[in-house]
Amino acid sequence: MNLEQKINYQLNKFPAVKKIIKRVYQLGMYAISPKIKSEGNIVRVSPDDGAEYFFGYYDKSPWDATGRYMLCMKAKDTWSDVSPKESAEIILIDTQNENKAEVIAQTHSWNVQQSCMLQWLAPDFCSKILYNDFRDGKYCSVILTLADKSERVIPFPVYSVVADGTFALSLDFSRLYRLRPGYGYYNVPEETANEKLPDDPCIWRVDLITGVVTSVLKYTDFATFQPRPERQEKDAEHKVNHIMISPNGKRFMVLYRWFNGQRKYTRLMTCNVDGSDMYVLSDDDMVSHCYWKDDKHILAFENKRNGGAGYYLMTDKTQKWTHLWTDMSADGHPSYSPDGKLVVTDTYPDRARIASVKVMDGDKVTVVARVFAPFKYDNDTRCDLHPRWNHNGDMICFDSVFEGHRGMYVIKVR
Secondary structure (H helix, E strand, C coil): CCHHHHHHHHHCCCHHHHHHHHHHHHHHHHHCCCCCCEECCCEECCCCCCCEEECCCCCCCCECCCCCEEEEEEECCCCCCCCCCCCEEEEEEECCCCCEEEEEEEECCCECCCECCCEECCCCCCCEEEEEEEECCEEEEEEEECCCCEEEEECCCCCEECCCCCEEEECCHHHHHHHCHHHCCCCCCCCCCCCCCCCCEEEEEEECCCCCEEEEEEHHHHHCCCCCHHHHCCCCEEEEEEEEECCCCCEEEEEEEEEECCEEEEEEEEEECCCCCCEEEEEEECEEEEEECCCCEEEEEEEECCCEEEEEEEECCCCCEEEECCCCCCCCCCEECCCCCEEEEECCCCCCCEEEEEEEECCEEEEEEEEECCCCCCHHHCCCCCCEECCCCCEEEEEECCCCCCEEEEEECC
16 A cells, blocks of 8 residues: 555545545646656547436446447436436437437436446347336336337335346435435435435345235344444444445445444455345445455455555455556556456546556556546545446446546457
């Protein structure tokens, strides 16, 4: 861990002070750094009409199975609020017809980090899409058939969808909005707002065939499993986030977090999809972005007590891990290519406000793109690159603001 990272981790205890010091430092370093706008064979695919275009998170692909069509979000303002009150449009881009953009739907529940969980729906990943919305005073998810624009409304929002498209897991987007606004939705008041540790469900299973919703785990299930003293303090506040279902659909991972004042603790947990067989995979306090390599292994960026900050490949239900790319100590959003041979990740803006996309082939690390991040997009309304693979594993899509507004871009890597 370099000096900047050590200072950053210490300042995490004082977020208001950190925000000021970070901005002063960034302005000073940017003033004396070389200026670039972009580097790499980057191609814009979203319209260049001044609107804000982006896809969302790094664990989903905007491409359909044919590689011709891409999904995208369109919004007026993504820099003033992390979960904007205005609706956003869902766009279908035809990459074989001069990137023609068609509005196919609208959503009223979205945020700047993960959009509305917009995605192609299995099993064919080309005839239907799935996204979250707010209708009739409640959160829901919508399955839209593209051929006839018919809808099927599921009475619950989704977070992570199983690979065969039959069910999803979800969480409380209203509690998430209060505790981490860039990842939740504002529409529905949180029912557990006055409870630090609710004895209420925090993860649900959503059947995408029947629409039946069943609770899987409570906050107290996490808090009482192999408890640590920091969680027993009365002021500790609890939440879950970042659910990801394993490729075979049998287990899921989730980040369980609790807060003592300004101090944040994180556990990476894995469970069967029915909530059984819970396991603490990482208990090193700081773990962020993860990805299933296969049904047994998870790649995660974390700060291990015995290894420092970096990317670690862990074996589920064991304490076996391998520190990969030991020179890379900066957080990012990693994912494996569909054939499992490559890994892509990104970086947050450096002292010159430059963010990078990196591809790892074994031990070889290649920077395939570098882009400028204007100060207009910063802190909670920042534009993370969130690189994602196409189904063939030869192209990467990422969001960026190097042209002055959010746009969706692709780069060929094979």
